[in-house]
Amino acid sequence: MSSFEGQMAEYPTISIDRFDRENLKARAYFLSHCHKDHMKGLRAPSLKRRLECSLKVYLYCSPVTKELLLTNPKYRFWEKRIISIEIETPTQISLVDEATGKKEEIVVTLLPAGHCPGSVMFLFQGNNGTVLYTGDFRLAKGEAARMELLQSGGRVKDIQSVYLDTTFCDPRFYQIPSREECLSGILELVRSWITRSPYHVVWLNCKAAYGYEYLFTNLSQELGVQVHVDKLDMFRNMPDILHHLTTDRGTQVHACRHPKAEEYFHRNKIPCGTTSKNRIPLHTISIKPSTMWFGERTRKTNVIVRTGESSYRACFSFHSSYSEIEDFLNYICPVNAYPNVIPMGMTMDKVKEILKPLCRSSQSTEPKYKPLGKLKRSRTVHPDSEEEDDLFDDPLPTPLRHKGPYQLTLHPEVFSMTAVSQNEPEKLTESTGCFENKILQSFPNFIDCEESNSESEEELEIPASLQGNPNSAILPEQKADTDVPQWDVFFKKNDNIVDEDLENLPSSTETGGSQSPKLFSDSDGESTHISSQNSSQSTHITEQGSQGWDSQSDTVLLSSQEKSSGDITSLNKGAYRPKIKENSPASSQVEQNMLCTKDTYSDLKSRDQEVTIIPNAAEPTTVNGVLEHSPEENRLQSISTHTDSQSSSDFEIPSTPEAELPKREHLQYLYEKLAAGERIAAGKRKRSLLDI
């Protein structure tokens, strides 16, 4: 649970995910996602009063978050005061002190956080440096490195502080099976059950919270069965979610809830009250998504545990594991990292200590790296600016980052076409000072260690010389083949789930030859804290009559395969890209104009990154022409009218009175230069917000 107080040291005049106490004075509010623990004070009378008095105060969030929030009548009073910002669209906001008229500009960029629909991280750039507030997030290893807007000039931006989701920032949660593994495990369990007969139904015992939607959509897509839920009106404008949900209780997959659900279930009753179909009683199993973790990397991960005769627990996490946090931070390499969450049994200091080694400041024994061999150039460049000079600054013989072709990037709530690096992203040690990586990479066999339990974890203890970074055991993994995201596997249809232990498996599942009994195997006796509860190799989803169900208290382990048995094909189908249809009144549109001075431009050049501007008063008006990758291409857009709410390809540019509008010819010139691969000679440079 977030214990972030709402304010960041660098930008204390804005408040994020907290709306009480000191935050009542904020000049602007930000909401990272629609979970209650990030909405404290958001509907309090005190804040309502503030809104009535301070007409320039707005709440900024993603389009999906806006939609989810406004669907709840209790938050509808926000309607005229929310401004949604497209994902991956740098947007300038004026922070005005209404008392003094003092004004500060800040550029915010929303990055997908992978936590629940609409969840984002906020990247702020302004006069006090670049800071990243992650909100809650789950990003797989390497995902941050694929976010272009975290980069500038081919390397990660100089980030002063990260305000980090540290929910699992505890070595105990070292590894959590990937989203794909978990999904695939649940999918096969559900499939194996509901294909037995129309009277076999599954109850997904999910909490009342956003975040399970990608599970529902994928199950529905793969199995052709909609998921029964209590409410779906919040998704009315997100067809990609909506189509996989139903309020019809007749389906075989339920995610409905009831206060006495557990009690119901014991009486073979689904929470919606259903007990039979055509007068034939149902056969039910329950699957409870919960976070399972592993003390260390295991070759195979058991993502399903049988907890009772017809009860299962399935691995599912909205939050990044310790090693994912490590990877994230290691990439960002901020000066400071502040925990937003204190995991149970931890203290703020303990978490900070864990984070410290991954921050630059702790590595200050290393002299600040200055690239050598710089060519003498006539013009001067601001020392901090990272733009334009990679050819000259780059100390490495090879480019740091190869821009690959466009690939599909996977987020639970956002699927967008994003340019990503095809190679394992290089660690930018030369600029970040994260030197430890290199050292660690030379310990070859962290990767191949057999799956084992906490026992052997000790054997793998990091050499004393490296103890300064107890977290770094993970680093070599990042280079391991097995750990490179298996894009091919994720995105190709692959129905064959291979299990090396096939022959060891108990015969099972008579019904439906197409089922995958092989999945229901123990992972050759290994040892995660999960399987360790029970050493039985059992695994069966056998027919009820056979010895399967009624056998002892054994735990069924469903192992996902090493290289992901895949078949998460629907992840590739944009199934979880909510599209919001316009439903806002025109009056909430924001006038947007392009600001693209050469300064900001040069900083954002790596991908024609423009800045959208929201004028200080944000008086919503209509929208002006928009420039994107092609300067010829002006589009009329309004801020909330995107059909694809999370695509980054459409820009809205509100104008601000003081905005320096770029000349069209100038832009054209710049674009042409860039297209030709030429460098852009900035004239007299003015320091821009984005140059920090």
Added chain:
DNA sequence: GCGATCAGGT
């Protein structure tokens, strides 16, 4: 009657 907080539940 409403909200904030806490305890206890899933």
Added chain:
DNA sequence: CACACCTGATCGC
């Protein structure tokens, strides 16, 4: 397990 809620009791306005 360890999330993100819910409900209910108590207190204060």
